[in-house]
Amino acid sequence: MIKEYKPSEIEKKWQDKWFEEDVFKSENKIEGKENYYVLEMFAYPSGKLHVGHLRNYAIGDAIARYKKMKGFNVLHPFGWDSFGLPAENAAIDNGAHPGKWTKANIDNMRRQMKLMGLSYDWNRELSTYTPEYYKWNQKFFIEMYKKGLVYKKKSYVNWCPDCNTVLANEQVEDGKCWRHGKTDVIQKELSQWYFKITEYAEELLQGHEELRGHWPEQVLTMQKNWIGKSTGSEVDFILDYKFENDGNSHLKLNDNGEVVISVFTTRPDTLYGVTYATVAPEHPLVEEIILKENPSIREAVERMINEDKIARTAEDKEKEGVFSGLYVINPVNGEKVQLWIANYVLMDYGTGAVMAVPAHDERDFQFSKKYNLDLKIVVNPVDKNGNLEEVSVEKIENALVNSGVLVNSEEFNGLNSNEAKEKITEKLEKIGLGKKTVNYRLHDWLISRQRYWGTPIPVIYDEDGNIYLEEEANLPVKLPTDIEFSGKGNPLETSEEFKNVILPNGKKGRRETDTMDTFVDSSWYYLRYLDSHNDKEPFKKEDADNWTPVHQYIGGIEHAVMHLLYARFFHKSLRDLGYVDTNEPFKRLLTQGMVLGPSYYSQNERRYLFPREVEMKDGKPVSKETGEELATKVEKMSKSKNNGVDPEEIVKEYGSDSSRVFTLFAAPPEKELEWNMNGLAGAYRFINRLYLLISSTADFADKNVSKENNYGINLDARSEKDKEIQKKLHQTVKKVTDSIEDDFHFNTAIAAIMELLNDMTTYKQNVIDKNDISSESKKVWHEVLEKVILLIAPFAPHVADELWSDLGNTTLTFEEEWPAFDEKLTVENNFNLVLQVNGKVRDMLPAQIGISKDDAEKLAFSSEKVQKFIKGKEVVKVIVVPNKLVNIVVKG
Numbered sequence: 056m057i058k059e060y061k062p063s064e065i066e067k068k069w070q071d072k073w074f075e076e077d078v079f080k081s082e083n084k085i086e087g088k089e090n091y092y093v094l095e096m097f098a099y100p101s102g103k104l105h106v107g108h109l110r111n112y113a114i115g116d117a118i119a120r121y122k123k124m125k126g127f128n129v130l131h132p133f134g135w136d137s138f139g140l141p142a143e144n145a146a147i148d149n150g151a152h153p154g155k156w157t158k159a160n161i162d163n164m165r166r167q168m169k170l171m172g173l174s175y176d177w178n179r180e181l182s183t184y185t186p187e188y189y190k191w192n193q194k195f196f197i198e199m200y201k202k203g204l205v206y207k208k209k210s211y212v213n214w215c216p217d218c219n220t221v222l223a224n225e226q227v228e229d230g231k232c233w234r235h236g237k238t239d240v241i242q243k244e245l246s247q248w249y250f251k252i253t254e255y256a257e258e259l260l261q262g263h264e265e266l267r268g269h270w271p272e273q274v275l276t277m278q279k280n281w282i283g284k285s286t287g288s289e290v291d292f293i294l295d296y297k298f299e300n301d302g303n304s305h306l307k308l309n310d311n312g313e314v315v316i317s318v319f320t321t322r323p324d325t326l327y328g329v330t331y332a333t334v335a336p337e338h339p340l341v342e343e344i345i346l347k348e349n350p351s352i353r354e355a356v357e358r359m360i361n362e363d364k365i366a367r368t369a370e371d372k373e374k375e376g377v378f379s380g381l382y383v384i385n386p387v388n389g390e391k392v393q394l395w396i397a398n399y400v401l402m403d404y405g406t407g408a409v410m411a412v413p414a415h416d417e418r419d420f421q422f423s424k425k426y427n428l429d430l431k432i433v434v435n436p437v438d439k440n441g442n443l444e445e446v447s448v449e450k451i452e453n454a455l456v457n458s459g460v461l462v463n464s465e466e467f468n469g470l471n472s473n474e475a476k477e478k479i480t481e482k483l484e485k486i487g488l489g490k491k492t493v494n495y496r497l498h499d500w501l502i503s504r505q506r507y508w509g510t511p512i513p514v515i516y517d518e519d520g521n522i523y524l525e526e527e528a529n530l531p532v533k534l535p536t537d538i539e540f541s542g543k544g545n546p547l548e549t550s551e552e553f554k555n556v557i558l559p560n561g562k563k564g565r566r567e568t569d570t571m572d573t574f575v576d577s578s579w580y581y582l583r584y585l586d587s588h589n590d591k592e593p594f595k596k597e598d599a600d601n602w603t604p605v606h607q608y609i610g611g612i613e614h615a616v617m618h619l620l621y622a623r624f625f626h627k628s629l630r631d632l633g634y635v636d637t638n639e640p641f642k643r644l645l646t647q648g649m650v651l652g653p654s655y656y657s658q659n660e661r662r663y664l665f666p667r668e669v670e671m672k673d674g675k676p677v678s679k680e681t682g683e684e685l686a687t688k689v690e691k692m693s694k695s696k697n698n699g700v701d702p703e704e705i706v707k708e709y710g711s712d713s714s715r716v717f718t719l720f721a722a723p724p725e726k727e728l729e730w731n732m733n734g735l736a737g738a739y740r741f742i743n744r745l746y747l748l749i750s751s752t753a754d755f756a757d758k759n760v761s762k763e764n765n766y767g768i769n770l771d772a773r774s775e776k777d778k779e780i781q782k783k784l785h786q787t788v789k790k791v792t793d794s795i796e797d798d799f800h801f802n803t804a805i806a807a808i809m810e811l812l813n814d815m816t817t818y819k820q821n822v823i824d825k826n827d828i829s830s831e832s833k834k835v836w837h838e839v840l841e842k843v844i845l846l847i848a849p850f851a852p853h854v855a856d857e858l859w860s861d862l863g864n865t866t867l868t869f870e871e872e873w874p875a876f877d878e879k880l881t882v883e884n885n886f887n888l889v890l891q892v893n894g895k896v897r898d899m900l901p902a903q904i905g906i907s908k909d910d911a912e913k914l915a916f917s918s919e920k921v922q923k924f925i926k927g928k929e930v931v932k933v934i935v936v937p938n939k940l941v942n943i944v945v946k947g
């Protein structure tokens with residue numbers, strides 16, 4: 056029976072069946088089965104799938120289907136990261152409520168995903184914008200607040216005037232907003248909510264040991280740099296100033312009521328080289344003392360505060376500063392040095408104050424040159440032979456930043472830098488003016504957003520600004536609907552009903568109008584899937600312990616620091632709140648590579664052309680309309696380059712199966728994938744060939760035999776061709792299994808199936824079509840067909856189920872066991888033994904690999920052709936090269 060391959064019909068037929076019968080419904084526990092949790096990062100509902108989604112889901116689905124067939128209890132859910140700015144901007148632009156826009160987008164994307172036939176358990180679908188979900192964000196917030204993991208602090212924050220909201224440092228790129236590439240981020244002083252992620256800095260770093268080998272090393276490195284651990288000392292300088300303490304001071308004071316300025320340094324060995332000290336312009340000392348004593352420098356200070364914080368510390372950034380008029384005292388030698396305010400000192404690193412050593416620190420060096428401050432060499436560089444190099448303050452053109460031997464440092468002279476670091480810190484500890492410390496570059500996580508479309512922070516203030524937590528019985532604090540989306544300020548401020556509340560003590564209260572950063576939503580959603588409709592608790596602890604860490608997480612590398620670090624922090628916080636026992640959210644991480652496509656740029660029109668506007672002329676791309684030769688590049692698919700492809704169109708035209716097979720075949724999952732229409736067409740042809748071959752030979756297969764009794768094949772009764780195809784089959788099963796187990800290298804797995812298909816085609820032509828059939832051929836063919844269908848099932852599930860039913864099966868491939876292979880059948884068991892007489896080849900005979908020397912000799916003498924050449928001659932010796940040849944040397 057010859058059928059035509061019609062992907063749209065086949066795919067619709069099977070999707071209807073799968074979804075109507077809810078075959079992907081999963082259980083939290085199945086007796087005797089090991090759990091396997093495979094999770095693709097949930098999606099922001101922008102409205103349409105892009106090709107990066109297609110790739111991500113094809114990978115995840117192949118893993119889910121494979122693991123299911125391997126006998127695991129697989130959890131494979133999907134959901135929507137559905138709070139955030141774009142919905143709100145759409146509301147401003149077209150007046151529709153963000154919820155309406157979001158819901159419509161989710162519906163459309165879910166529809167598109169269903170066209171792909173992905174094996175998600177949609178019963179577990181979640182959406183973070185629903186009160187049923189964000190209620191738990193609020194509960195966690197309250198519990199974390201009670202545990203000291205949430206706090207409110209006034210500080211300078213990054214502010215995007217276009218977003219009209221605060222940005223995390225991670226959301227500022229080169230001083231611009233990550234969403235508004237042209238908008239300068241400014242600094243604004245605001246009171247904001249923070250999660251105390253720094254409390255977990257060390258654990259987040261140490262946890263890498265558990266993840267190493269399972270996460271891409273690149274991601275671990277990015278997290279490590281982000282956490283930025285550095286070991287050093289804190290050194291206390293006393294301000295030379297008579298301070299009147301009114302009790303409201305934020306400054307650090309010693310027992311004598313003197314102001315202490317602690318600095319963080321990684322180079323305590325340079326302490327004798329300090330020639331001045333600096334504080335950040337935001338340091339509390341500046342407002343409390345310096346500007347009172349010296350009001351004329353206010354303008355300079357404010358200018359520094361408004362500079363971009365990230366650029367401020369860059370090596371090549373012009374250093375700026377102003378003398379405070381005050382002095383501090385060096386704790387080791389009592390020297391009085393000037394105190395400056397400098398832009399290159401940041402308030403939120405270390406202590407916000409620095410001991411300046413211009414001879415040994417490059418930034419201090421540049422600063423001292425600009426403002427004519429002294430230099431003092433205290434660490435003398437040494438040459439290869441350990442001799443002191445000759446250096447002088449007048450001659451150096453850069454700071455001497457390397458370690459060396461101490462000079463000009465009293466009792467520490469002659470020590471090397473490392474010894475001196477220890478000894479000087481010991482001395483500081485002894486006199487109570489310093490200690491060893493560790494510093495992290497990681498900051499606490501600022502979660503306040505002055506936006507509507509996020510989780511309301513469950514806090515109320517009384518008229519004096521005191522903080523009250525919302526009572527748990529009142530959760531969720533829902534977003535109000537009487538809102539104006541004008542694009543100015545925080546829309547929540549426009550709802551009187553939301554803002555004005557009565558406190559439990561009967562007094563008037565005002566509700567917090569900040570909402571939570573959407574990264575809070577994505578920090579624990581993988582746990583919610585375990586029980587996504589539970590309205591009593593966020594999830595059950597038993598489930599969490601059984602299902603985390605997630606066995607395989609899959610997503611983009613762009614989440615290396617923010618999402619993946621926040622989720623790790625959240626998981627550890629939830630552990631410490633008693634919600635889980637495990638330490639990490641994700642055991643294995645696969646970061647899929649980007650999808651690239653060719654772009655065509657027209658110089659004349661100054662724009663990127665769409666592929667449909669381009670044709671090839673003499674192998675070069677030209678504009679169809681003007682004939683202009685176009686500049687072409689292969690780069691990340693994006694709207695701005697007009698080089699994207701629409702997954703829905705692709706799926707409609709070629710089918711989900713071919714689209715998946717193409718994305719999985721064209722590159723290993725972690726590598727970049729170059730989109731290529733010819734490649735896609737090639738995948739289609741492959742599926743088509745497979746489909747035609749199997750459906751046209753299904754009748755030939757002996758369906759009375761099955762895997763239960765090894766298809767009833769009598770190995771000795773097979774023809775040579777049966778043996779060959781069966782060997783190829785078993786080799787392919789092995790190859791495909793190994794490739795998947797080896798970090799999901801689906802590309803080599805599919806390549807192996809393609810090879811097998813070639814051999815199957817040959818078998819059909821030589822055996823089935825020519826009717827050259829052994830007693831076992833039909834049984835062998837049944838095994839071949841069943842197994843190749845199961846092998847392709849994780850990649851092309853629709854066509855697999857169609858062919859599976861063609862073979863008379865009533866089950867789905869998804870419910871079948873992954874095919875087995877017999878190691879014995881995969882090895883080459885025959886070879887041609889070369890027979891020589893006096894070094895000349897006279898015959899070749901098939902032999903078993905591993906044949907003994909004696910048997911090989913016997914075989915050689917049994918050959919009639921050989922006999923002809925040795926007849927009547929004396930055999931001098933017989934040389935046997937194992938598994939290769941026999942050479943008979945004769946004389947006469």
Ligand code: ANZ
Nearest residue numbers: 285319320321322325399400401404405407412415416
């Ligand atoms: C004196 C010194 C001498 C320093 C020397 C370096 C070399 P890492 O390694 O990144 O942790 N520093 C400390 N706090 C700072 C702040 N808030 N803003 C800007 N710079 C700050 O860097 C630590 C070094 O950076 C510290 O060691 C301090 O300068 C500076 F020869 O102290 B050092």
Ligand code: ZN
Nearest residue numbers: 215218232235
């Ligand atoms: Zn912005």
